Amino acid sequence: xxxxxxxxxxxxxxxxxxxxxxxxxxxxxxxxxxxxxxxxxxxxxxxxxxxxxxxxxxxxxxxxxxxxxxxxxxxxxxxxxxxxxxxxxxxxxxxxxxxxxxxxxxxxxxxxxxxxxxxxxxxxxxxxxxxxxxxxxxxxxxxxxxxxxxxxxxxxxxxxxxxxxxxxxxx
Amino acid sequence: xxxxxxxxxxxxxxxxxxxxxxxxxxxxxxxxxxxxxxxxxxxxxxxxxxxxxxxxxxxxxxxxxxxxxxxxxxxxxxxxxxxxxxxxxxxxxxxxxxxxxxxxxxxxxxxxxxxxxxxxxxxxxxxxxxxxxxxxxxxxxxxxxxxxxxxxxxxxxxxxxxxxxxxxxxxxxxxxxxxxxxxxxxxxxxxxxxxxxxxxxxxxxxxxxxxxxxxxxxxxxxxxxxxxxxxxxxxxxxxxxxxxxxxxxxxxxxxxxxxxxxxxxxxxxxxxxxxxxxxxxxxxxxxxxxxxxxxxxxxxxxxxxxxxxxxxxxxxxxxxxxxxxxxx
Numbered sequence: 333x334x335x336x337x338x339x340x341x342x343x344x345x346x347x348x349x350x351x352x353x354x355x356x357x358x359x360x361x362x363x364x365x366x367x368x369x370x371x372x373x374x375x376x377x378x379x380x381x382x383x384x385x386x387x388x389x390x391x392x393x394x395x396x397x398x399x400x401x402x403x404x405x406x407x408x409x410x411x412x413x414x415x416x417x418x419x420x421x422x423x424x425x426x427x428x429x430x431x432x433x434x435x436x437x438x439x440x441x442x443x444x445x446x447x448x449x450x451x452x453x454x455x456x457x458x459x460x461x462x463x464x465x466x467x468x469x470x471x472x473x474x475x476x477x478x479x480x481x482x483x484x485x486x487x488x489x490x491x492x493x494x495x496x497x498x499x500x501x502x503x
Numbered sequence: 504x505x506x507x508x509x510x511x512x513x514x515x516x517x518x519x520x521x522x523x524x525x526x527x528x529x530x531x532x533x534x535x536x537x538x539x540x541x542x543x544x545x546x547x548x549x550x551x552x553x554x555x556x557x558x559x560x561x562x563x564x565x566x567x568x569x570x571x572x573x574x575x576x577x578x579x580x581x582x583x584x585x586x587x588x589x590x591x592x593x594x595x596x597x598x599x600x601x602x603x604x605x606x607x608x609x610x611x612x613x614x615x616x617x618x619x620x621x622x623x624x625x626x627x628x629x630x631x632x633x634x635x636x637x638x639x640x641x642x643x644x645x646x647x648x649x650x651x652x653x654x655x656x657x658x659x660x661x662x663x664x665x666x667x668x669x670x671x672x673x674x675x676x677x678x679x680x681x682x683x684x685x686x687x688x689x690x691x692x693x694x695x696x697x698x699x700x701x702x703x704x705x706x707x708x709x710x711x712x713x714x715x716x717x718x719x720x721x722x723x724x725x726x727x728x729x730x731x732x733x734x735x736x737x738x739x740x741x742x743x744x745x746x747x748x749x750x751x752x753x754x755x756x757x758x759x760x761x762x763x764x765x766x767x768x769x770x771x772x773x774x775x776x777x778x779x780x781x782x783x784x785x786x787x788x789x790x791x792x793x794x795x796x797x798x799x800x801x802x803x804x805x806x807x808x809x810x811x812x813x814x815x816x817x818x819x820x821x822x823x824x825x826x827x828x829x830x831x
Contacts (some may be wrong), residue, residue, distance in 0.1 A: 368511035368554070371541075390504045391542040395604050407604050410541045412534075415556055441612055442673055458604070479732040480602025 348462040357382070357496035358426030366413050373397045376423060384424035385455050388482070395481035396441055398454040399423050405461045407480075425459045436460060436498040443496035447485035454481045459495045468499055504545040506828040509527045509554040517676045517709060520560050522529045525678055527553050535574060535613040538605045543618060547628040548640050563612070563709060568718070571711040573612025577662075578603065580611060592711075592717045592722025592743060596665040603731050612708040615663050615673070615686070619656035619696040619763055620735055621801040623647060639697055647801045656696030656763060663690075663765040664725045664741035664757030671715040677706040686711070690764035699764060720745050720753070721828045725816050726760070729803050736760030737804045738813055742820040746828040754824075755793065756788065756817065761798045761809065768792055780825045789817040 353366035357380060366375065376382045376399070388396030390409050397409040400422040427434060433441065436459055440467075446452045455478060462469055462477040469477065474495050475488075483491060512531075514520040524531055531553040534540055545548050557563055563574035566583050580586060581597045600606055600614060623631075623646040624639045636642025638654045647655045663686065673687045684701070691701055693705040702708075722743035728734035754772040759765035771791040775784055793814040798806040 369506040369508050369509065371506065374505070390545065392538055392601075392605055395602070398604060405607055406602055407538070407608065410538050410608065411556075412511070412537065412541075412556070414560055415513075416539075476598075476602060480604035 351368075351414065353413055355413075355416055355418065356420040358422055368412065368414055370413045371409060371422070372399070372406075372411040372413045372416060375413040376408060376421070381424050382425055382436065386427075386450055386453055388398065388450070393482065394451070394454070395458065395478075396451050396454040398457045398481065399424075399477060400457060400461055403464065405458050422457075427457060434460070434493070435501050437461065437497040439494040439501070440491070443494040443497060444491045445490040451481060451485075452484045455483070455491055459498070460502055462495070463499055467502070469495075506544055507547070507550055509551070512555045513559050513825055514555065514801045515559050515561060516559075517560055517562050517707060520555055520557060521593055521676055521678060521707055522640065523555050523707060524707070527551075527555075528704045530553055530617070533557055536609040538601070538609040539613060539617055541792040543625075546626065548618075555693055557707075560805045563744070565710075569713050571611050571713075573610065573615075573708045573710055575611045577611065577614065578775070580644035581606065589718050589746050590669075590722070591721070591722060592669070592741070593662075595722075596661050596724035596737060596739075596741065598663045599724060599736075599739070605733070611711060614777065615666070615689070615711070616700070616708060617658070619654075619699060620659045620779075621647060621654075621656035622695065622803070623707065623801065624656055647799050654696035654763070655801055657760060657799075657802060658690070658699070658764050659735040660760065660765065661724065661726060661736060661739055661759065664739050665722060665743075665760040666713075667745035667757040667765060667767050668709060668741045668755035668801045669720060670714050670755070671717070672712045672714075674709040674712065675702060675706050676709050677703055681709065683712065687765075687767050689720050690762065690766070692766070694763060711745065716745065717743075720755075721824050723820050723823050723827075725823075727804075727809070727816060728798060735802075737802055738798070738809050738816060739765075740813070740816040740820045742817075742824045744780070744821075746780075746825070749829075751778060751780050752774050754780070754821075756792065756821070758792060758796060758803045758813065758817075760802075761796050761813065780821065782822075785821045785825070788821060789814040792817050 354363045376385050386396040388394035392407050392410045399408045532551045534554045534556045564572040566575050587594045623637045638645050644651050667687045673686050674683050712741050720743040724741045726739045727737045738761050739759040743755045745752040756768045756772050771788045796813045798809040800806050
């Protein structure tokens with residue numbers, strides 16, 4: 333790297349390939365070098381081996397790659413890892429209890445809200461954030477909240493019912 | 504899809520951002536929410552060697568009833584209760600943009616300056632190389648209207664028509680300081696799908712300003728798209744009116760998703776001021792807009808259909824504005 337860029341890195345204005353990234357992933361602090369072009373999804377899947385977060389369309393259409401950034405659902409395929417420096421990331425692994433399943437995950441199982449399962453992590457992360465913000469969402473609020481997550485198997489009805497059931501049961 | 508390596512700058516002031524952009528005027532892009540730029544970078548569409556990320560720049564954020572920072576997230580604007588209750592028409596437009604996940608990152612400024620779209624442009628590098636590149640990226644001809652001068656890519660932002668019918672202004676920062684222009688004049692009437700703005704290279708959109716009387720207007724935004732989620736508009740119609748009983752005090756109509764810029768039709772709506780907005784007048788305005796609008800074959804739906812639907816959507820939007828003003 334040119335020395336000018338290196339000098340600027342000291343005041344935080346420039347990110348170079350040598351810049352390090354400090355984030356928290358599922359409660360664990362991560363501190364590692366990260367080039368500017370690294371996408372958060374690639375960092376999670378390829379560098380940190382957190383492969384629960386799926387790569388679907390890779391263009392923001394399908395929602396399979398949804399993670400929480402400071403509690404907010406975010407498309408990790410359209411997020412530069414460097415731009416979440418010092419933020420807290422929660423993936424599907426992070427919303428899953430160490431033993432067993434969350435209320436929402438159990439509801440997905442009980443309602444058959446998952447078939448091939450590829451989109452399921454994205455739905456679970458999106459719905460977890462929804463229930464955090466609105467513990468008792470209406471059906472139309474659920475439909476709206478998951479409208480950025482595509483499922484090609486279920487036809488959505490069972491997913492909506494599972495989220496409704498989890499809301500009734502309380503997280 | 505992996506991104507090619509680039510340099511990343513994260514300035515903290517507007518002046519620093521503008522200076523960086525001026526230093527790399529042909530070799531950089533501003534990065535706001537990234538929901539439009541990064542997909543294009545992944546498809547190798549006009550990739551630049553440096554991104555200037557705006558997330559840490561002070562003075563680009565904030566939402567109030569008369570000012571929206573350019574970096575305000577669409578989701579935050581949607582959730583701001585005071586704003587949403589004062590501008591239900593803007594809320595309608597925001598909820599039509601992409602998906603809640605895209606709106607969580609996407610910004611107001613990014614939507615106003617959204618890259619124009621065309622199905623010969625928004626394709627993978629492999630696809631574009633196979634056909635032969637186009638004017639807008641790497642090539643020298645247009646595949647939509649075969650010639651070598653003008654790009655017909657469509658302006659596909661949903662927010663601009665609505666903000667235009669509310670007479671919003673935008674603040675722009677450049678090397679020579681700040682200026683404010685009506686949003687409608689940000690878009691170049693003589694431009695094309697490539698040269699679309701009256702903005703000098705390197706200028707930065709700072710904020711949107713809404714006039715005092717915008718809150719007194721009844722506004723709506725109707726969007727035609729293939730799927731009811733995610734899709735960009737095949738056309739979008741915004742209307743806003745102020746009424747005294749049946750009498751029109753002011754009426755504006757905006758059209759997006761059809762041509763290379765979002766545009767207003769004041770010459771068709773101004774003559775109605777002072778009189779009643781009858782069904783006949785609505786039909787006449789709709790016919791006028793249809794006559795002037797020129798969709799081309801570069802989005803999913805056929806241009807003949809979109810042109811007919813322009814008339815239908817204009818009628819619906821004007822009728823809705825008139826009738827909801829009556830109820831209110």
